């Protein structure tokens with residue numbers, strides 16, 4: 059049983075013109091093993107900033123608040139330490155990694171996180187099974203990470219990592235964007251498989267309610283202007299589907 063606790067998190071970014079802009083303005087969230095938390099909100103509300111900040115992206119400066127995983131100070135950890143502590147942040151490796159195949163990348167990541175290399179025979183079987191489940195061609199394993207990946211391939215690669223690395227907490231930012239319905243189903247099934255086998259807590263960031271038809275959230279948080287404006291259960295997503303974000307954006 060693991061708990062990620064975000065308390066009163068404030069984050070700024072440095073703008074190109076040299077000014078400093080506060081993006082997160084006091085975020086509180088608690089995510090426990092096995093729970094799916096949907097964070098939903100309009101574009102520009104700071105959802106990705108939340109994900110990057112938890113991931114430890116250097117562009118984002120935490121100016122207040124705390125993030126802990128089972129009581130350990132996540133903000134004091136390096137990006138690698140965060141992964142070893144059991145946090146999976148899909149955007150952690152968004153870049154091309156020249157000359158590193160998916161297969162080698164996954165095995166290196168697994169070894170780094172577990173502290174020992176996985177047993178070759180079971181590992182090869184696990185990778186093949188996970189790729190089959192995600193309807194990925196076996197040749198994908200020999201491609202270089204993110205090199206010429208389509209949007210859909212990037213998303214499948216994210217979920218493949220999640221299934222094999224078995225994190226305690228998984229943060230998925232717009233995993234649904236750019237997927238057609240068939241790909242969305244396959245990717246969602248992958249997340250659901252991870253939930254039933256490894257029982258991670260999941261922070262599912264999304265602009266649209268569509269993915270929530272396939273991945274059932276336990277909690278829905280409406281994110282507006284750098285903080286959680288409202289929270290509820292799955293019914294809140296249904297309400298958003300009907301009315302959109304307008305009532306949260308209406309001037310007071």
Ligand code: ADP
Nearest residue numbers: 071072073081100101102103104105106107117
């Ligand atoms: P969302 O994911 O909800 O669409 P973002 O977190 O991407 O929102 O962005 C929130 C706000 O922060 C936007 O106004 C965006 O322009 C700004 N922002 C995000 N990242 C940066 C950055 N690296 N540099 C400057 N501004 C940024």
Ligand code: MG
Nearest residue numbers: 101102103106
């Ligand atoms: Mg955005």
Ligand code: MG
Nearest residue numbers: 105106107232
């Ligand atoms: Mg975003």
